[in-house]
Amino acid sequence: MIGKYAFAGLVAMVMWLTACTHSGDSISDEPLVRINETILTKGMVYQAIPDGLSKEDSVIFAQDYINRWIRSELMISKADLNLTPEEKNVDQLLEEYRRSLLIHQYQQKLLEQKYSPLITGSEIKEYYTEMVDNFKLSRPIIKGVFVIVPQSAPNINVLKELYRSDDSEDLIKLEAYCFQNAKKYEVFLDHWLVIDDINKWLPEPIDRPERFIKNNTYYHTTDSLYQYYLSIKEYKLSNEVAPVEFVESKIKAILLNKKRLEFIKQLETDLYDEALKNKSITFY
Structure with missing residues (x-):
C-alpha cells in the first residue's frame, strides 16, 4: 500500500527513530499519516516496533504496521458512516466480553x-x-548433543572427541569446555527435540531430515563465523508413535x-x- 517514495521516507524515519534512542532525544509527535481527523505519529510507530530488531527488520515491521493502521482506520471510518447509533453502541458487548x-x-x-x-x-x-x-509424529525427533563454537575456539580436536562420547565423565568435560567457549551448547539426552529445533540454528537446514537421521550419527558444518556439531543418540521418524514423554x-x-x-x-x-x-x- 505504501508507494516507493513514501517507503523511502519510511526508511529515513526508522533510521531517525533509532538514532533518537541512542542519543536520548524524545520521540517526535510529528504526524506520519492522517485519515480524516485521525493521525498516526512517528512516535506511535516507534512505540510499536519490538526491541532488538535490526534497522532493516524495523523498516519492514513499520511498513506493515502503517499499512495495517491505514486499512483499519479506513474500515472504521466506513463503519462510523454506515452504522446506526444503536449498531455503534458496543459498550454492552465489550462489557460482556470483558466479564x-x-x-x-x-x-x-x-x-x-x-x-x-x-x-x-x-x-x-x-x-x-x-x-x-x-x-x-509429524516430524522426526532426536536425542543427542548440539554445540556451536566460534571458528577461533581452542582445542577443536578435543571437542570433536567429547561431543561424540557416551561416557558420563566426557560429558562433564564437554560441559566445562562449552561453558568457556561455546555460543550454544545443549545436551538433550533426557528429552526429545524436533529436528526443526536444530535446523533453525544451522547456517543451512539439514536436507531430507528423515534420510539424514537414519544414515548419520554425527554431523559437522561451518560458516564464516562458527562451527556446528551435532551428535544423534536416538531418533524417531515421522509416522512413528511418539514416546510418551514427548x-x-x-x-x-x-x-x-x-x-x-x-x-x-x-x-x-x-x-x-x-x-x-x-x-x-x-x-x-
Whole structure:
C-alpha cells in the first residue's frame, strides 16, 4: 500500500527513530499519516516496533504496521458512516466480553492449581495407551548433543572427541569446555527435540531430515563465523508413535480439559454456597 517514495521516507524515519534512542532525544509527535481527523505519529510507530530488531527488520515491521493502521482506520471510518447509533453502541458487548474473559482466566487458573498436580503419571500412561494411534509424529525427533563454537575456539580436536562420547565423565568435560567457549551448547539426552529445533540454528537446514537421521550419527558444518556439531543418540521418524514423554504435556492438557466441566460446575456451586453463608447475596 505504501508507494516507493513514501517507503523511502519510511526508511529515513526508522533510521531517525533509532538514532533518537541512542542519543536520548524524545520521540517526535510529528504526524506520519492522517485519515480524516485521525493521525498516526512517528512516535506511535516507534512505540510499536519490538526491541532488538535490526534497522532493516524495523523498516519492514513499520511498513506493515502503517499499512495495517491505514486499512483499519479506513474500515472504521466506513463503519462510523454506515452504522446506526444503536449498531455503534458496543459498550454492552465489550462489557460482556470483558466479564467472560475474566471468568475464563480465573477458572483456568484455579483448574491448573487444583487439578494439574493431581494428574498422575499412571493416568497419563493409561490415556497414552488407549489413544496411542493419535500420537503419530509429524516430524522426526532426536536425542543427542548440539554445540556451536566460534571458528577461533581452542582445542577443536578435543571437542570433536567429547561431543561424540557416551561416557558420563566426557560429558562433564564437554560441559566445562562449552561453558568457556561455546555460543550454544545443549545436551538433550533426557528429552526429545524436533529436528526443526536444530535446523533453525544451522547456517543451512539439514536436507531430507528423515534420510539424514537414519544414515548419520554425527554431523559437522561451518560458516564464516562458527562451527556446528551435532551428535544423534536416538531418533524417531515421522509416522512413528511418539514416546510418551514427548506428548506428556499434551495429554495432561487433554485430561485437564476433561475435568473442566465438572470442575466449573462444582466451583459455581461452592461460590454460591459461600456467598449465601457470608450473606453476600441479597434477595428482594
